[in-house]
Amino acid sequence: MSEALQILQKYWKHDSFRSLQQEIIDSVLSDQDTFALMPTGGGKSICFQVPAMMKDGICLVISPLVALMKDQVANLQKRNIKAIALTGGIRSEEMIDLLDNCQFGNYKFLYLSPERLQSDWILERIKNLPINLITIDEAHCVSQWGHDFRPAYLKISHLKSHFPKIPFLALTATATSRVKEDVISQLGLERPHLFQKSFARKNIAYMVFEVEDKLHRVEQILRKNPQSSIIYVRNRKSCIEISSQLQNLGFKATYYHGGLSTKVKEKNMQLWMQDQEQVIVATNAFGMGIDKATVKTVIHLQLPDNIENYYQEAGRAGRNEEKAFAVLLHSPSDSIQAENQFLNILPDTKFLKEMYIKLCNHFRIAYGEGIDEQFYLNTNNFCSKYNFPILKTYNALQFLDRQGIITLSQEFSEKLNLQFLIPSKEVIRYSSLNPTAAEIILVIMRTYPGIYEMPTAFNISLVAKKSNQTEDQVNDVLLKLKEKNIVDYHSKNNDTKIIFNEIREDDRTINRVAKYLENQNQLKAAQLKSVLSYVSDKTHCKSKIILDYFGEKATEDCGICSYCISSKKKKLKKPTINLDILNILAKEDLTSREIQNKINHKQDDILFAIQELLENESISVKTNNKYTVKK
Numbered sequence: 001m002s003e004a005l006q007i008l009q010k011y012w013k014h015d016s017f018r019s020l021q022q023e024i025i026d027s028v029l030s031d032q033d034t035f036a037l038m039p040t041g042g043g044k045s046i047c048f049q050v051p052a053m054m055k056d057g058i059c060l061v062i063s064p065l066v067a068l069m070k071d072q073v074a075n076l077q078k079r080n081i082k083a084i085a086l087t088g089g090i091r092s093e094e095m096i097d098l099l100d101n102c103q104f105g106n107y108k109f110l111y112l113s114p115e116r117l118q119s120d121w122i123l124e125r126i127k128n129l130p131i132n133l134i135t136i137d138e139a140h141c142v143s144q145w146g147h148d149f150r151p152a153y154l155k156i157s158h159l160k161s162h163f164p165k166i167p168f169l170a171l172t173a174t175a176t177s178r179v180k181e182d183v184i185s186q187l188g189l190e191r192p193h194l195f196q197k198s199f200a201r202k203n204i205a206y207m208v209f210e211v212e213d214k215l216h217r218v219e220q221i222l223r224k225n226p227q228s229s230i231i232y233v234r235n236r237k238s239c240i241e242i243s244s245q246l247q248n249l250g251f252k253a254t255y256y257h258g259g260l261s262t263k264v265k266e267k268n269m270q271l272w273m274q275d276q277e278q279v280i281v282a283t284n285a286f287g288m289g290i291d292k293a294t295v296k297t298v299i300h301l302q303l304p305d306n307i308e309n310y311y312q313e314a315g316r317a318g319r320n321e322e323k324a325f326a327v328l329l330h331s332p333s334d335s336i337q338a339e340n341q342f343l344n345i346l347p348d349t350k351f352l353k354e355m356y357i358k359l360c361n362h363f364r365i366a367y368g369e370g371i372d373e374q375f376y377l378n379t380n381n382f383c384s385k386y387n388f389p390i391l392k393t394y395n396a397l398q399f400l401d402r403q404g405i406i407t408l409s410q411e412f413s414e415k416l417n418l419q420f421l422i423p424s425k426e427v428i429r430y431s432s433l434n435p436t437a438a439e440i441i442l443v444i445m446r447t448y449p450g451i452y453e454m455p456t457a458f459n460i461s462l463v464a465k466k467s468n469q470t471e472d473q474v475n476d477v478l479l480k481l482k483e484k485n486i487v488d489y490h491s492k493n494n495d496t497k498i499i500f501n502e503i504r505e506d507d508r509t510i511n512r513v514a515k516y517l518e519n520q521n522q523l524k525a526a527q528l529k530s531v532l533s534y535v536s537d538k539t540h541c542k543s544k545i546i547l548d549y550f551g552e553k554a555t556e557d558c559g560i561c562s563y564c565i566s567s568k569k570k571k572l573k574k575p576t577i578n579l580d581i582l583n584i585l586a587k588e589d590l591t592s593r594e595i596q597n598k599i600n601h602k603q604d605d606i607l608f609a610i611q612e613l614l615e616n617e618s619i620s621v622k623t624n625n626k627y628t629v630k631k
Helices: 003-012 021-029 044-054 066-078 092-104 114-118 120-127 151-162 177-187 214-224 236-248 262-273 307-314 332-343 349-362 379-386 390-402 424-433 435-447 460-466 471-483 507-536 542-549 562-572 576-587 592-598 603-615
Strands: 034-037 058-062 083-086 109-112 131-136 168-172 193-196 204-210 229-232 253-256 279-282 297-300 324-330 374-377 406-409 413-420 456-458 487-494 496-500 619-621 627-629
Touching: 003 021, 003 044, 021 034, 021 044, 021 193, 034 177, 044 058, 044 131, 044 168, 066 083, 066 109, 066 406, 083 092, 092 120, 109 114, 114 120, 114 151, 120 151, 131 151, 151 177, 168 177, 204 542, 204 562, 214 236, 214 297, 214 324, 236 253, 236 279, 253 262, 262 279, 297 307, 307 507, 307 542, 332 507, 349 379, 349 390, 349 507, 379 390, 390 406, 390 507, 424 435, 435 460, 435 471, 460 471, 471 487, 507 542, 542 562, 562 603, 576 592, 576 603, 576 619, 576 627, 592 603, 603 619
Parallel strands: 034 168, 034 193, 058 109, 058 131, 083 109, 131 168, 204 324, 229 279, 229 297, 253 279, 297 324
Antiparallel strands: 374 496, 406 496, 413 456, 413 487, 619 627
16 A cells, blocks of 8 residues: 555545546655646645655645635644644734744644735745645636736745745646646746646536526425535525525525624534535535535526636535536526626726725724734625725725735624623622622623723623633623613624735725736626626537636537437427417416416426527517517
8 A cells, every 4th residue: 555545544534546636646746846727626635735744844835715724724633733824813923933833843734825925034934944845726826817816826936946846736626728827837837747637527417597486496406306405696695585485495494604603604504514404505605625525406596707616616516426416597687687797896996996095094094004903894884884885895805805915804703892881889789699690790890890981892702711601691691781771782793804914005005906907807707708608508518618618628418418408308399388388378478387387298398498489589588577479
């Protein structure tokens, strides 16, 4: 048995490597620069974690995703592997200690963002570490043609001069041919070994349906396939609404989005992971590090931003290699509205500058100050205060994050201000008469001595810890105190943590990145065009369209996507269905559900017949979602 396989079994409890993992590991162990394109679910992390464990020294992992870094470090630590992540918000003194640990503490993995490499003193410390491998995760971020370009990635190539004999491993799940070539060039990879796993997922049926009643079609899909499912929506409100509607229809459903507290996120995710809930309705905040093999269906209720994201999200289905479904539902109005919906929320330079200045003012950051300061933001309140469109503002914040100007993370927090309304003697008297609340009240009085004079920022988790109580118990005590007019408190929810990585310089800050903003907006417009083409194309296999987008040619149709099934149905379908539909529509306009109730044919056959009649312009759909015969 090879040493690599022994390490895989010892730490990860797997008996064998997945496709290409062994080959990539062998390439790294031979000290070759390596580029690996492995679609989602391919097991990219094993490709650097196993060889790093086989070598003396520490593996440097560069990643732009704070959540993924934390997740991987936690997973390594669970396996008793020493790993550290230098994420945003860590004070310089603490960072020095962490880097000391890397140098003298026999650590195996150091994760950091590319922006950290821009600090000269951090770079100097890294030069002195016993680096055995440099891994660049999400390597498509190096390319301006990638869907998530980050300028800081361009500086990674400078490490080549400091570590000329250390191999680079570039990893990505989605990259077109143009992006792949650009990544290799920008990173300065020397005669790299190239590994590319096919984008073909032969067990996934890519289905695209035009429907007027999306919820009804979702119900049909989930009843036909009662296994684990993900439904992707575009906003937090839809998460809750769709989840509630599914519960009313008798499904076990939960939801997940970036505005939830960590506890609620974890709770909802575990309910779904453990199959206590069939469905999780989520925004694209869900999926980071999620590897559930038994997902049968992934449904998108709105058009995705780009094919790259759609492929990754759809690819969370069928990881057990059994047949699975990636369903995209769109209504006639979706394609018409998409360009305005997507392109109008892209910030231009003028808006970006205005938003950045207002953001600094909101947190009272003076010109020339602000570096390394962190704040919590309620995005809705901020947009309401300055009359900014929410989605355009969020896109602007994300852009500043990708440029390294700020570090943005979706973290729910509750800011609580508390004040006692009665004298301290009366509070003590109340405590003596209510012994169950006494310890909590005593801790509050000791921790916040000024709480009688003014509203005071209050930390529930700190009080719970000091009083050896749960946060729920602290909350219960506060509610009772408020009911009796002993205290007054107000809470303010925040959904985003922001760390400023640079001093405030307004025009200079924004003008420096304006050219990247223009390029990204043009790229997003082109990507949307590809999505609209994917949805509207009725003459090609859906799997072939996706493969072609990533520069991979398929010789045969997949045979299981909506186009392929439709083609088979058209050959087998009884010609009477079209005639029956035309006859009943001649009498009255009907929805597709009403048509199904009136004629005796299989539901799928009726839907395909309706689609064919629409394509032949024999019928049309009205604004009330009813079909009518064209005169």
